[in-house]
Amino acid sequence: MRKIIITAALTGGQQTKDRNPNLPEQPDEIAEAAHDCFNEGAAIVHLHARDINGVPTGDLAVYSDIHARIRERCNIVIQDSTGGGANLNLEQKAECLKAHPELASLNMGSMLRTIGKHSGSVFINSQSDIEYFARQMLERDIKPEMEVYHHGMLKEVHNLIQKKLIKKPYYINFVMGMAYQGAVDGTADNLVTLKTLLPEDSIFNVTGIGATQLPMTTLSMLSGGMVRVGMEDNIYYKKGVPVESNAQLVARSVRLARELGFEIATPDDAREILELHANQ
Ligand code: ZN
Numbered sequence: 397m398r399k400i401i402i403t404a405a406l407t408g409g410q411q412t413k414d415r416n417p418n419l420p421e422q423p424d425e426i427a428e429a430a431h432d433c434f435n436e437g438a439a440i441v442h443l444h445a446r447d448i449n450g451v452p453t454g455d456l457a458v459y460s461d462i463h464a465r466i467r468e469r470c471n472i473v474i475q476d477s478t479g480g481g482a483n484l485n486l487e488q489k490a491e492c493l494k495a496h497p498e499l500a501s502l503n504m505g506s507m508l509r510t511i512g513k514h515s516g517s518v519f520i521n522s523q524s525d526i527e528y529f530a531r532q533m534l535e536r537d538i539k540p541e542m543e544v545y546h547h548g549m550l551k552e553v554h555n556l557i558q559k560k561l562i563k564k565p566y567y568i569n570f571v572m573g574m575a576y577q578g579a580v581d582g583t584a585d586n587l588v589t590l591k592t593l594l595p596e597d598s599i600f601n602v603t604g605i606g607a608t609q610l611p612m613t614t615l616s617m618l619s620g621g622m623v624r625v626g627m628e629d630n631i632y633y634k635k636g637v638p639v640e641s642n643a644q645l646v647a648r649s650v651r652l653a654r655e656l657g658f659e660i661a662t663p664d665d666a667r668e669i670l671e672l673h674a675n676q
Contacts, residue, residue: 399661400653401622401669403440403601404433406642408628409452409481410512416631416638421446423458427465430472432643433626437650439666440473441466442501442541442624444480445492452481454488459495473663473672475499475541478529482514486525493532498672501569502529502540504549508577519576526552530561537673539563541601545571545579550593557595566598567670569624570616573608582608584615591619599670605629609645614652623649 406429411419420429423445430441445458463474476492478500493500503521510516533540540562542553556562570590573582580586582604594600601622604612609630613623625645633639633648650660661669 397657397659398620399659399665399669400617400649401440401601401661401666402438402646402649402653403442403475403622403624403626404430404438404642404646405442405603405624405626405628406430406433407444407446409444409477409479411627411631413450416627418639418641419627419631420642421450422448423461423465426462427469429642430466431469432641433646434470434472434663436643436646437660438472438646439661439663440475440499442475442477442626442628443492443497444477444628452483454480454484454491456491456494459492463495463497471663473498473666475501477501479503479543482509482512482517482519486528490529490532493536493538496536497538498667499541499567499670500529500533500538501543502526502533503543503545504552505545505578507545507574507579510577511575523552523555526556527559527561530556534561534563539567539670539672542566542568543571543603544568544590545574545576547580547590547593550590550595553595553598563671564597565669565671566595567601568594568598569601569603570621571603571605572612573605575605582612587612587615587619603629607632607635610648613649614656617653617656617658623653625649
């Protein structure tokens with residue numbers, strides 16, 4: 397039976413407690429949410445740090461604090477975001493890598509923001525930015541999870557392979573249903589065609605934003621992929637019903653995976669499958 401790796405994306409850089417008060421923002425809340433997700437079956441936790449006012453921050457001290465608090469509780473694989481938030485520059489977004497996560501997200505291209513208070517600005521991830529992050533990760537043996545929001549971004553994956561900036565197996569996350577201009581909708585047809593562009597020796601994950609989270613992550617399981625759920629991507633359990641906790645979303649994916657005949661990967665299974673070597 398294939399093992400499904402479930403990633404819990406707890407906080408993100410956009411959601412706020414105003415929209416859902418259950419969103420974990422501070423290190424103690426994030427660590428507790430990570431532990432709860434681990435207990436439900438998540439193998440990886442995807443982290444964004446916030447300052448004391450809830451604003452996205454690249455502060456290494458905050459990331460280190462979150463890591464330490466998670467490690468006190470469990471051995472879940474830690475993945476930091478290098479997407480950070482719209483208020484952070486390139487260097488600030490890369491600060492978290494100094495906290496030595498085992499994995500880090502890497503956005504594979506640019507889009508135009510169409511929502512939130514930074515609507516109308518460009519979410520810039522130029523080829524040189526992507527290579528900058530990839531080098532920083534390679535030096536520290538941190539595997540990138542490459543965030544691909546549309547078909548054209550697979551070209552950047554091939555660029556990193558050609559320049560030997562990433563190692564096999566390549567880990568690619570199809571982020572579907574994002575509201576940004578340029579992002580693909582979360583549909584079955586889009587997942588099928590994205591898959592045809594994957595390089596050899598790659599493992600894919602699927603993130604569905606908002607209402608596409610449940611159908612697209614379920615389809616990913618059936619299509620040979622992994623699953624990312626969490627309040628970064630979706631704050632409603634179903635239409636009109638707010639999510640109570642990140643763990644609630646993980647628990648649903650675990651139930652679905654088991655019903656469909658899959659096993660759930662433990663953190664150590666995920667380390668083996670993704671060939672992670674960085675510090676735990
Ligand atoms: Zn994120």
